[in-house]
Amino acid sequence: MRKDQYILGIETSCDETAASIVKNGHEIISNVVASQIESHKRFGGVVPEVASRHHVEQITIVIEEALKQADMTPQDLDAVAVTEGPGLVGALLIGINAAKAFAFANGLPLVGVHHIAGHIYANALVQKMEFPLLALVVSGGHTELVLMKEDGQFELIGETRDDAAGEAYDKVARVLNLPYPGGPHIDKLANESDEALQFPRAWLEEGSYDFSFSGLKSAVINYQHNAEQRGEEINPNHLAAGFQQSVVEVLTTKTIRAAREFKVKQVIAAGGVAANKGLRNSLEEAFTKENIHFYVPPIKLCTDNAAMIAAAGNSKYSAGHLSDMSMNGRPGLELNSWN
């Protein structure tokens, strides 16, 4: 019988300080997240220097809590996995240096994990991943379609050419004077709305799986400004619904087309925006019709967490890809295969 494998995951790429222990790549033993959202709210967005300062305050507390909840000691672990990039560089460095010091002190192997690989492997924590697999990763920093033919193999088939979907949500939310983070508020307004304004869809060239949301964002902002100048009241629900419909339709259509083309067995949505109800419903409905297995992990595994980093780290560690003490934070890290 194969020995059980326990990975400690650490994630500090943005505004969550997180640590988690995962068994055999799929079973969460502990999962601790210290969110900084309350602190960044007053600035209307994540301030990198403030984020880095909070990470230093939280990092050892969060790792200790992950071990305590798991009732484990460092000697029970097989490896330490940490987000190597992409993300805010100052924030990444806290998790990375804590992971290096922890691994060194306890004689444990170290694995650097790509943040998006983490989001995709969040799926492994709720069900068995089946390949070929298509992942739609949508968050404040990402809008990507990733094809996985095998475990540990990644092919980026589409990505945003300008704003990430979550970024567009936040900017439109600001125009509507909604509190940060704006995504959930827009989702709520849109779902309560009985009517939707019409905004353009950015399909790009025929056959492209890339995305673009800056045109849509500008169209929405201009609409609001023009209405303001004419002294007209606009219904924020209608505006939110129109914006969300455009985003959701493009994401759903391109995801479906890619799923068909690559004949995938499983489609998953990952990242903070995957928690969006409008998007979730649209994808679920479309894939039910297509008879393709579609899944969205529960919200706390969609938003940034360390269990997903441990899960991806488990696969990478099993494939023998280790990092050393000179690992650096890499804000522009590319998603490379490890198998």
Place this chain on the structure above:
Amino acid sequence: MIWLGIDTSNTPLAIAIVKDEQVLASFQSSMKITHSIGTMPAIEELMEKANIKPNEIEAIAVAKGPGSYTGVRIGVTIGKTLAWTLKVPIYSVSSLHVLAENAPYFQGVVCSIMDARRSNVFAGIYANGEVVKEAHISLVDLLTTLDNMEQQVLFVGMDVSIHWEQIKEVLGDKVQRANAAFDLPNAAVLIEMAKKMEPSEVHTVVPEYLRITEAEANWMKEQKKNGN
């Protein structure tokens, strides 16, 4: 007792391993190597040279800043993570004071500085082994303060050279600068200072930035304006 000392608060990297009264190994560098890349390998290498295993470390001393925000954070993060997981006490010492302690036998005022851009410096003023002031301050104000103390002043630190002309102009023959050998932090000195201190609760160890972030400063200004 075996000590590990770490200072990454500015461009220089300083690491030392001290056993009781003996400096087993010490490393100093002023090369521009990102601390995030260089610090852990340097610790690993120095411990190998001193023939010390991680679980033999019994205390950790770390320079807590001020300095480069990212630099300070790396040393503090490594120091507190090691101290926490090895279950050993941690001592955090002012990075300015560590520099000044390079000149313990100087009769007069010792002033350590780090450049903080826009004609500002992080400066520490020490006299008779006491801390007179540690602050983020304009160079002009610092020099006025030192001038008024009417004592001999010794400047220490790599960044002294950036401002030396102006320093000499104001303080004239009251001022000297340390030679290059004393311009880098020395982690063995850091450890000797830590030995005289009380340890800190490990989770609460954070950098001493001596400055709030710009975003927070603006936010506070905004709050005041709105009468909050």
